[in-house]
Amino acid sequence: MIIVMNNGATEEQIDTVVAKIRSFDLDANVSRGTERTVIGAIGDERKLSPEIFDTLSGVEYSMHIVKQYKIVSREWHKDNSIINVGGVPIGGDQVQVIGGPCSVETQEQMDSAAQHVADAGCQLMRGGAFKPRTSPYTFQGNGEEGLKMFRRAADKHNLRIVTELMDARMLDTFLEYDVDVIQIGTRSMQNFELLKEVGRINKPVILKRGMSATVSEWLMAAEYIAAGGNHNIIFCERGIRTFETAYRNVMDVTCIPVLKKETHLPVIVDPSHAGGKAWMVSALARAAVAAGADGLLVEMHPNPCEAWCDADQALNPEEFRDLMGSLKGIAAVIGRSL
Ligand code: PEP
Ligand code: MN
16 A cells, blocks of 8 residues: 655654554555655555554545455466366356246256256256345245255256345255355345355355446455455355346446456356346347357246246247257357357
8 A cells, every 4th residue: 555645744754654564564665755745654554554543643645555355356366266166166168157036936847947047058057035125015936845845856867956035034044955055146245244144154155246336346346255265255246226127237248358357267148037038048148158158047947937037038948949059159259068
């Protein structure tokens, strides 16, 4: 961190800044120019923040010189990290598609969905047992019963399961059902206590981007999980809010190369919640894979018209199978497989 002093800052003001830096067990380097004195803090500057210094008299401004995230950054770990989800790699050469319904509805629906997901060639399945709904009066998910149905359906086809955790109090239940990947939804991206809880275990976590979160806030949210010891983190872009109203969210393709540069962790994309309409999903999915996404999270329902949640954006099994076919070609062009 560097602290730039005002033109004419007094020796006493400079000494106060130096003492403040030392009070955090860091060293200070004072560099006197012809017009300005600049003070550098030497050591782990992540303990410091600009507001510590900006209120001191004589300080013009202060700024970090290293990134605030560390464990998740590519500076810290140069090679791509591959997350092992029960033997299925995410972040390697193979693009992984996670398919399944928005929510777990019935055993019959899950059995049928699992069959279609497996038939399409996927190794991972999605489905929410706990649903974050805008209205408290709509279907909230089947809860623990839903986890049971999901596990039963997925086990028949050896599929790994991905499901959202909204409340840390359910974490033990998730572990009991051996949920393979814990999804943190867009609305929970900055629920720091929840992030700390999933940081304490070693299950892979899909961290969805907050619908209004910057890339840097998203990386910091991942750092919360990593700081607890769990480095099995997968970023998931699911569309952000903008002024546009013609679709549910804007799928931020730009964030894919940006994240790939900033972090060694895998990046997947959810084209379903981005577009919000089934007819957009394939185009968005192809764009995401072409841009370098390590995987996709796609909503597929055995009978979309009857889906209890997000019916508009679910692909039917045939559309899902066709999408898988077209993605193979895109993956091959960029030297990956599906
Ligand atoms: C979901 O994937 O089911 C979901 C609720 O997504 P998001 O958190 O991105 O809205
Ligand atoms: Mn959904």
